[in-house]
Amino acid sequence: MPIIIKYSPLFLTIFCFTFFLNSCSEPDPMTDNPFLTPSTLPFEAPDFNAINDEHYMPAFVKGMEEQLAEIEAIATNPEDPDFENTIVAMEESGELLTRVQRVFSNLTSAHTNDKLQGIQSELAPKLAAHSDNILLNRALFERIGTLYENREDLELDEESLKLLKDTYRDFVRAGAQLDDSQQARMREINERVSSLTTQFQENLLEISRERAVVVDNPDLLDGLSSDRIAAAKEAAENRGHENKYLLSITNTTRQPVLTSLRNRDMREKVWNASAYRGIGENGGIDNTPIVLELVELRAERAELLGYQSFAHFALEPQTGENPERVLEMLTGLIPAVIKNSDEEADQIIEAMREDGIEGELMPWDWEYYAEIVRKAKYDIDEDEVRPYFELNRVLEDGVFYAMNRLYGITFEERHDLPVYHEDVRVFDVFDHDGEQLGLFYADYFARDSKRGGAWMNSFVVQSELRNQKPVVVNVLNISPPAEGEPALISFGNVTTLFHEMGHAVHGLFSDVTYPSLAGTSVPRDFVEFPSTFEEDWAIHPEVLENYAVHHETGERIPQDLLNRVIAARDFNQGFDTYEYLAATMVDMEWHLLPTHQIPDNVAGFEQTSLAKYRLNNPAIPPRYKSAYFAHIFSGGYSANYYAYIWSEVLAADAFAFMKERGGLTRENGDHYRSTILSQGGSREAMDLYRDFRGGEPDVTNLLRRRGLLSE
Secondary structure: OOOOOOOOHHHHHHHHOOOOOOOOOOOOOOOOOOOOOOOOOHHHOOOOOOOOHHHHHHHHHHHHHHHHHHHHHHHOOOOOOOHHHHHHHHHHOOHHHHHHHHHHHHHHHHOOOHHHHHHHHHHHHHHHHHHHHHHOOHHHHHHHHHHHHOHHHOOOOHHHHHHHHHHHHHHHHHOOOOOHHHHHHHHHHHHHHHHHHHHHHHHHHHHHHHOOEEEOOHHHHEOEOHHHHHHHHHHHHHOOOOOOEEEOOOOOOOOHHHHOOOOHHHHHHHHHHHHOOOOHHHOOOOOHHHHHHHHHHHHHHHHHOOOOOHHHHHHOOOOOOOHHHHHHHHHHHHHHHHHHHHHHHHHHHHHHHHOOOOOOOOHHHHHHHHHHHHHHHHOOOHHHHHHHOEHHHHHHHHHHHHHHHHHOOEEEEEOOOOOOOOOOEEEEEEOOOOOEEEEEEEEEEOOOOOOOOOEEEEEEOOEOOOOEOOEEEEEEEEOOOOOOOOOEOOHHHHHHHHHHHHHHHHHHOOOOOOHHHOOOOOOHHHHHHHHHHHHHHHHOHHHHHHHOEOOOOOOEOOHHHHHHHHHHOOOOHHHHHHHHHHHHHHHHHHHHOOHHHOOOOHHHHHHHHHHHOOOOOOOOOOOOOHHHOHHHHOOOOOOOOOHHHHHHHHHHHHHHHHHHOOOOOHHHHHHHHHHHHOOOOOOOHHHHHHHHHOOOOOOHHHHHHOOOOOO
């Protein structure tokens, strides 16, 4: 599941403020520091030719000084508070700090190094402390509270009123109304949580390196295509393993190579490397103490604020509202998911028996034999399909084509702007009338300096207040091809390209006044709706036929094969939904715990949680186990991993609605753009959806989308 990086500009700068106030001992001449002034490149795009690691420290320090003066001036302003001198002033604060942090945050995820990681580790607790200095500032909160209490008399427009409400809510949820001793403890908790989540993220990068599987004998790779074997050989050589092969471990429990490896012992080895990472008793880095401490600290934070659990605290500002409502929806899906996964298991066991494999179905068997069943049922061979999905063709004739058909926008690659890695590409994005909307950066290949997963980030967010247009980046982790070979990708990667473009256009189409409400600044369980919605255009016949072209012959994918690819999309959805729900329930159970019930065994708690919801089939482990569950322990989705399927309810319903209105048309795209994508967080999320749909979403469209409900 992709992770989206979402920041409020105000609290982004708050978050960054205290970096290096106590740690920078080097001279700080600030000579030629590119962060000091807005970039002169188009749309203030970062000048990566001018930026180096040494620039971050002094830019953060200077940015903090400016931020401190601005916030202090707001809090102590002798004039009566009004919307302009308080809320708008806060929106305008921290320009330098915002600029440096947006670059820094993407680099530490997409192309990090030891120095950046050292900065990030030292920075984390200081950032948390400064955030508290703002959010727990009683004089500042008094001004905000006065405006909030008199909000109906301020004659604010809808977006401004929404910003005021959000600001007040954020201060209250941070502890602005707590007494001095409670606030002191809140500061301690926040500082420790910040350090732990940073350590968890840094550990994951190292864990992925230490758990990579090195193979001596190429015979053990039987089943992999020649280009994938060549890539594995090249990856091993890059790590210093001559005449060997390296199978990298991706972020999820399941691993892509498990669909192809014929050697069962090899599959088991790869699966074990994935499923038991981050657990000290299995050797290597141990993330389980971090998990337990984070859960306890989050529970204590919620209790300090008067909430029943951290899940109740985390869900309050979401469209899900509370754990009870979310669990009602999730548990309602479980019977159909178990039924479908059991039926899939029967087919897989039958294929195992035909292959001479007796005994129980194991998790390292599922994907391999599911692929065999898929081939038999739909007559599809992955090696037959991949030549029709060449990365650049998929991007330009698939993703960009669909965006043009829906919204009238075009992408034109440019080569004059500096990038942070040679793999990164840059595109101008033009609206239907020729006006440039912003810039789009594409960073698609995996590397050791990049964390796992896929995400969207922003170097610049749209804002009328700051007269800025968006500069966004999509980051994926597609295995790079061997040198000189084409990048042939799986259909799963195709879907992810469309998904992340959904986040990108959410940022690119933003048309709001305040940066805190721009683009993807919406609830967690709504932010994945626009991205999931775009996925289904990947299998729209018109779109598919435009990009599914053989990379050597130029021939379009045969209609029969195309039909089978589309039909096979519903296959194994029981498994897919099961493993997702299993991870979701583990997330919810961790964050429903009170402080006095924190267990001491991570694996044991996971199993108890899964059994509680009848999701403890050993052949279908959770998509993420706790020790490498980045979404909830370092990625901002704690008690919110349900957001993907909650958003998918909206996405499936929205797509069905568009099909009813004619499908892939500009009229449909413009309606969706004007009611959803351009609005950002300027209105309540579900009000936006109702305006788009003309009513409430129908959950049965989700079941149909996943093939769990017959027509």
